[in-house]
Amino acid sequence: MADTKAAASAGSNLLFLREEDIRAAQDLLFFAYRDFTNAADVILDELGLGRAHHRALHFIGRNPGIPVTELLAILRITKQSLARVLGALVEQGYVAQTPGQIDRRQRLLALTQAGQALERRLFERQRERLVAAYRDAGAPSVEGFRRVMRGIMDEAARAYMDGAEQSRSDQQRGRAVRPA
Amino acid sequence: MADTKAAASAGSNLLFLREEDIRAAQDLLFFAYRDFTNAADVILDELGLGRAHHRALHFIGRNPGIPVTELLAILRITKQSLARVLGALVEQGYVAQTPGQIDRRQRLLALTQAGQALERRLFERQRERLVAAYRDAGAPSVEGFRRVMRGIMDEAARAYMDGAEQSRSDQQRGRAVRPA
DNA sequence: CCGATACGTCAACCAGACTGCCGTAACTGC
DNA sequence: GCAGTTACGGCAGTCTGGTTGACGTATCGG
Incomplete structure (x- = not known):
């Protein structure tokens, strides 16, 4: 049944959005997010940390030198x-705070060595799941996934992601983005 | 930058999974879920309900006559x-419990009229977002989204979704699935 | 210099998860 | 037909992680 619908719509760009399709999307979001976040819980439990800590680690890791307000x-x-x-x-020595050089009111956040190590352990768990899903789905599906997910989030979040990606590739080319 | 990568991979089925791609997927899940759930919060706040209530309403609405254990x-x-x-x-009169006919230990859950009305209001908020995202992305992207999301969730969740869809189409054809 | 900003902190509260334990009714298998 | 299991409900207590409001300090910027 699922495949009938899939086959029917996969080829064309025409969208017949039945209510059922949207409700199924709600289910997809719930289950995917539930199991995605759950993947790291074993490690978190070991260390007595929670998901809130994981989220902070993730975004600090991804934005070294991020000021508190931005986080x-x-x-x-x-x-x-x-x-x-x-x-x-x-x-616990996972995150370091350093006063901003330009604006000294800011406390810029970054992962310590231990923080990077922990974040990596957590990352690996989620990575397994995501890699498997990506490989099974194939590159065009991954691109579709990306497009839909971007569409679901707020404009501000899209802008943030674009900005962050920009920063990362700038950094790669040796330009300083966020003066540590 | 984003478009370069997108264009490069959209056509082929080859996957070059850089670590950055996986980390970006984490971001996508976080932001999409954050804003998706947030969409219904205004209404929930009005009524003094929380997201937990919404989730329950959603899954009871989708599975009328569901026993507690399954939920x-x-x-x-x-x-x-x-x-x-x-x-x-x-x-508050949103959910009705009726003893199971077959197994009378069970308390089967269903939405009342008021429950259906409330669930619909909540649904509409999220629907807007999802419809917009689906339309902007196009049908092939939606199918890719579906495939990746299914891949991320547990096997059990996939099985549930397939089973539930099966039940719904059975119901459509007049077969009783879950004796109310 | 003064208002706005970045950040930290205290106190109190609340939602929503958890555990362990107990009890009742009803199903099920031998 | 009884014994064990299951479905469900409820009590008591705890924990995580979110909230508000108020206040203080350092720093920036016009």
């Missing part, structure tokens, strides 16, 4: 919520 | 956690 905007949580999580990560 | 397995929460949420929904 807050990404996570969409309050200063207090982040403070607890960040406090634990700093205390 | 627990889908949500991956404990009896106690569900009890509180379900208690509120029953008390």
Whole structure:
């Protein structure tokens, strides 16, 4: 049944959006996210950390030298919520805070060696799942996935992702993006 | 930059999975899920309900007559956690419990008229986002999205989704699936 | 110099998850 | 027909991770 519908729509660009299709999309998001996040839980439990810590580690790792306010905007949580999580990560030596050179009010966040190591362990768990899914689906599906996911998120999130990617490739070419 | 990579890989089935691609997938999942769930929050806040209530409403609506244990397995929460949420929904007249005919230990869950109405309001908010994303991406991308998302989730979740879809089309043809 | 900003912090609260334990009703297999 | 298992509900207590509001300090910028 699934394949009938899939085959019918896969070739054309015409969209017949039945309510069922949208409800199925809700299911997809719920289950994929549930099991994606769950993949790292074993390691987190070992260390007595939670998903909130993982999210912080992830985005600090991806944006070394990120100021607190920017991280807050990404996570969409309050200063207090982040403070607890960040406090634990700093205390346990996973995250380092360095005063900004340009704006000295800022406390720029980055992973320590230990933080990078931990983040990598967590990453590997999720990587397995994602790689498997990507390989099974194939490159064109992956591109479709990317397009739809970008469409679901807020414009601001799309802009952030583009900006961040830009920064990373700039960095690659030796240009400093976020003065550590 | 994004388009260079996209153009390079969109045509072929060859996958060059850089670490950056996988990390970008993590970002995609985080942001898409964050904004997808957020879409219904306004309405939930009005009614003093939370996301937990929404999830329950969604899956009860999609599986009328679902027994408690099955709902627990889908949500991956404990009896106690569900009890509180379900208690509120029953008390406020959104969900009805009816003893199972075949197995009278079961309390089969279904949305009341009010529950259906509420679920629909919540659904509409998320629907807007999903429809927009689907339309912008186009049918082939949607199919790719579906394939990747299915790949990310557990085998059990895939099986559930297939089973549920099967049930729904059976129902359409007049066969009783879950004796209310 | 003064207002806005970046950040930290205290206190209190709340949602939503968890555990362990107990109880009742009903199904099921021998 | 009884014994063991299952489906469900409920109590008590705990934990994570989110919230608000208020306040303080350092720094930036016009």
